[in-house]
Amino acid sequence: MPLNLGRTDSGDLLWVENPFTGVVTYVTDIHRKRSGFQQKTEPRPEYPTHDLDPYRRRCPFCPGNESMTTTEVLRRTTAEGEWSTRAFYNLFPRIPVECTGGRNESYVLVESPRHFRDAATHPDHLEFTAGLGHARFREIVRDAAALSAIAFENPAVASVVVRKNQGRESGASQPHPHTQVIGGGREFSPIAAERRAVEESPDLWQEILDLAARERLVIDEREGCYLYFSPFGAFPRSYEIVDTRVSGRLHQIPTDRLDAFADLLFAALDILGDDPMDYEIHAEQGIPLHAHVHSRFFPYSNIAGTLNLPLQLLRPNP
Ligand SMILES: [Zn+2]
Ligand SMILES: [Zn+2]
Secondary structure: OOOOEEEOOOOOEEEEEOOOOOOEEEEEOHHHOOOOOOOOOOOOOOOOOOOOHHHHHOOOOOOOOHHHOOOEEEEEEOOOOOEEEEEEEOOOOOOOHHHHOOOOOEEEEEOOOOOEOOOOOOOOOEOOHHHHOHHHHHHHHHHHHHHHHHHHOOOOOOEEEEEEEEOHHHOOOOOOOEEEEEEEOOOOHHHHHHHHHHHHOOOHHHHHHHHHHHOOOEEEEEOOEEEEEOOOOOOOOEEEEEEEEEEOOHHHOOHHHHHHHHHHHHHHHHHHOOOOEEEEEEOOOOOEEEEEEEEOOOOOOOEOOEEEEEHHHHOOOO
């Protein structure tokens, strides 16, 4: 089944159906609507200088507080003997342990010992994933792959997903940069839907890449791995990273492919900076290695199951 989309008489994209969920995204001008809410026009207030040590002291993810977390399962150390990433069981399993053979398969990966960014003077001046740099991010993705291998040692685990939430608006419960790796007893439904769609249309992802190329949505390419603005993402600003030449569980992906994928995922995070966002990595047999990245900064409107994409993103110079 080909990608289902509509065009104007002049060939511009008018709507596109998400081939996995059936949700239709319309390309519209609604994002230019003036907000009737009172605008905050005052400049951002100068932050008074805070003593940030108390925040670090009570943060379970900060160095020195290792005893505040559950059992450690992974640690990466620097030449100086300090840890640079650390993983442990999530205190609150995201999937009930009864669904994974009585074992907790929800992991927290602390991405850095740094809680605050350089020159922070306020508790809101938090470190963020893009601030860690792409070399550190490669290590984070490799560590997530290692946690995927640990989860799959449990025969009751059927599927593993890597999930990052950055910022309160995106549902992050801890201010310290971290990622979750979650094993489930059954395949996660978006991955199952993607597998079914690919079984039906083996070239589907290539068609999506062709559409992205035609609409000039491709942002970067590295050795056959692509980063593009998704025309049917779940949020008004969504990005996808796809390598159609590799599939399989995250820990089964060859390191060079995983690094190229991490570099492009990092490029998407770099676009969003410290804005609230989330991403999810989907890696399973039968689907290409890919990630969905969602900015949570822009207004989200879902009317009767449809989504809207800003016209000016597709046709910046009408
Ligand atoms: Zn911390
Ligand atoms: Zn997916």
